[in-house]
Amino acid sequence: LAKTTQPISMDSYEGQEVNITCSHNNIATNDYITWYQQFPSQGPRFIIQGYKTKVTNEVASLFIPADRKSSTLSLPRVSLSDTAVYYCLVGVFSSNRDDKIIFGKGTRLHILP
């Protein structure tokens, strides 16, 4: 997996849009960008994945510039329940059964009332 850098922590307020940026300067051509969310005392869950431009689902949007050296996870109108750690991962994510996910430090997002 390519090395990623993301802020250690962020605070925001309910109702705001939150953008978490991840840097991945050494991303390879075949790499995808994947984000996970982990609530306190729970296992992580996949939230979104993209390769280029923009991806949107019911939870978040992912913006990837043309050079793909960074990506931004956007959470619209956050609520207190969005308080979690958000992990950015970059890799091929193959179906090889030995392919594994290694988590970095993640961004601890704290939503304030």
Added chain:
Amino acid sequence: GAVVSQHPSWVICKSGTSVKIECRSLDFQATTMFWYRQFPKQSLMLMATSNEGSKATYEQGVEKDKFLINHASLTLSTLTVTSAHPEDSSFYICSARGAGRVSYEQYFGPGTRLTVT
């Protein structure tokens, strides 16, 4: 779909005893299961990968004789912490992936909090 359970959700044991944690895929067959541990305010650390019917592959620095992993069926993997000590107190999380699925399509259990006194 794609639900992974863990049992117990929390356990307290005395130093020197062994503890077994179960990880089950409830609605799919998990050919590969992973075990992670997580200390407070830290990221998940991958401990080992287990493929059904094969011996687990441990990450560097993880003692395989201390953390015994058995993936005996396509729906069950167990982690046994042998001769537990207070420093083994942690949050243990398993994940499971079905055959042919890409690596991000792994589903995580809710975790087991182990406290060794």
